[in-house]
Amino acid sequence: MDDLTLGPDELGPDGLGYDPDEAPDDVDVAVLAAVARIANLVDPVPAGLVERAQFAATLASLECELMELSYIEAPLTGVRGSDSLSGMAGDAAPVEARTITFTHDTLTVMISLSGADGGRVRVDGWAAPSGALTVELLRPGAEALSVESDEDGRFAFESVDRGPASLVVRRSEAEGAGAVSTPVIEL
Template identity: 40%
Template sequence: MSVEDQHDGADHLLDEADVGMLAALGRLVDGADPVPHDLVERSILAMSLALMDAELMAIVAEGEPVGVVRADTAASASTVTFTSALVSVMVDISEVGGRVRLDGWVAPASVCRVELRRADGQVWATESDLDGRFVLEGVPHGLVGLVLLGAAGDAPRLTTPVLEI
């Protein structure tokens, strides 16, 4: 006999034992595999970048964070490289004074608009120079995606996967 055959059509309410078991099961699942605290923020940013009709670049290399001390100010840096069929971007991410600085290089070298988009809707923008170099300074920590406009001639928009800086 299937479950449908056993159902009499009446709406059955949960009793206290059912509610207690479901609550205990919920606590067990939350403890074993909690929902990431930034899941909603990551999802919103990923969807907003995807809706831009942009080609997604792939992460091809990620450097280990390096700790640096300069004049009593602790800083750290790491390097990430993204690539697509048309262009590659290497970004050096460094932290100084609680903010983030991104030094980037577009290859092949070209002038293009570079936007850093945060999950909260803030956008930092700059333009790469003739050598493909760009800098974004004073960015708060959080989830971001880079968008390149006009890289490699009349190329489509290019965007990186979401990353945390």
């Protein structure tokens, strides 16, 4: 603690009142702790960053080939944005029905999103060519949901939370094709 009494006149040749080569003392430790605390006050880590990062890592770990987002059903002509809809329904606006198509080589997956009870989302999907598929729905910070398609390639998730998600489509071994995943979409 004697160090603290050093004045500017007693600074070393390089203007430092403290020897950089000394071992850190209690004050050093306390100052560093205060720096960490203040840095997190001034520039806090965004909420949900950890979950988003975990989700990004999960998707990367699947080593799936990424499907292409090839078609999004365009807004109806004359309706600009969703203001007119959400304005009527307030905060609990129902999810607008919309259709998204993904493609990868010969596989095409179309999903239709519509509102479900409690502000949740219903996902109806259809894959072509038809055949048995396993479809997984992944979301940040949540357990994966998995459904099997019927023989026509239809599948559905009846009620899932809104938010970012990705679908992973696994074709049966007989089809000789690996799993593919969709880009992250906002349900």
